[in-house]
Amino acid sequence: MNSRKARQIAIVVASGVIAAGNGNVLAQHHVGIVGIVASVAAIFFTGLTLAGRVAGRPxxxxxxxxxxxxxxxxxxxxxxxxxxxxxxxxxxxxxxxxxxx
Ligand SMILES: [Zn+2]
Known part of the structure; x- marks a missing residue:
């Protein structure tokens, strides 16, 4: 696995962990499910976008x-x-x- 792929995987995993942690905190503060899903999705898809940029310029x-x-x-x-x-x-x-x- 090249270092670029490793960085992409690390970014996706980190964004998933951060998104899950954020969702957990929001649930503890009685935020509605729609708000939790929106927040988790926004964080995770931001991670996916960043991982895509690490792939290099087309x-x-x-x-x-x-x-x-x-x-x-x-x-x-x-x-x-x-x-x-x-x-x-x-x-x-x-x-x-x-x-x-
Ligand atoms: Zn031709």
């Missing part, structure tokens, strides 16, 4: 061939993998034209 590689709409978008790959995808996208003979149904 990169988009497009085919330079006029009229070809092939693009490849990657997120969280290392330099070698991104090079492979860039080469695939920019060499029209390797992928042909995109088709829509």
């Amino acid at each position: 990169q988009t590689f497009a085919c330079p061939d006029p009229g070809c709409d092939v693009t490849i978008r990657t997120t969280g790959y290392d330099a070698d993998a991104n090079h492979w995808y860039r080469t695939l996208a920019e060499d029209h003979t390797r992928h042909g034209r995109a088709t829509t149904v």
Whole structure:
């Protein structure tokens, strides 16, 4: 497991723990179930959003061939993998034209 994945998992687990703790405190203070669910969901989904950002900036590689709409978008790959995808996208003979149904 690479360090980026480990950080993502740590963020999701931490946000789950914080959300559960917050829900427990709210329940002890007799907050309604709707308020508890909303608060727990907000904290947890904030954690998911942060974990998604840790994945890295997305990169988009497009085919330079006029009229070809092939693009490849990657997120969280290392330099070698991104090079492979860039080469695939920019060499029209390797992928042909995109088709829509
Ligand atoms: Zn192409």
